[in-house]
Amino acid sequence: xxxxxxxxxxxxxxxxxxxxxxxxxxxxxxxxxxxxxxxxxxxxxxxxxxxxxxxxxxxxxxxxxxxxxxxxxxxxxxxxx
Numbered sequence: 001x002x003x004x005x006x007x008x009x010x011x012x013x014x015x016x017x018x019x020x021x022x023x024x025x026x027x028x029x030x031x032x033x034x035x036x037x038x039x040x041x042x043x044x045x046x047x048x049x050x051x052x053x054x055x056x057x058x059x060x061x062x063x064x065x066x067x068x069x070x071x072x073x074x075x076x077x078x079x080x081x
Contacts, residue, residue, distance in 0.1 A: 036046045055063055074080055 036049065039049060040046045058066070
């Protein structure tokens with residue numbers, strides 16, 4: 001077997017694995033979409049839920065820094081309640 005055949009076979013295996021993972025990713029994305037739709041049907045605000053998910057994904061320090069900066073900008077624009 002030449003090195004071209006080995007490389008081609010290895011490349012084929014990588015491509016097939018990526019294709020399988022992409023299909024799984026589409027399935028997970030569909031599940032997430034369905035979950036948001038279910039939450040919306042139960043009266044939850046999906047936009048707010050997405051914001052919460054984004055915040056929970058952040059590192060605690062980064063989240064605190066972002067929230068402080070947001071408060072500073074809100075105050076500068078007179079958006080404080």
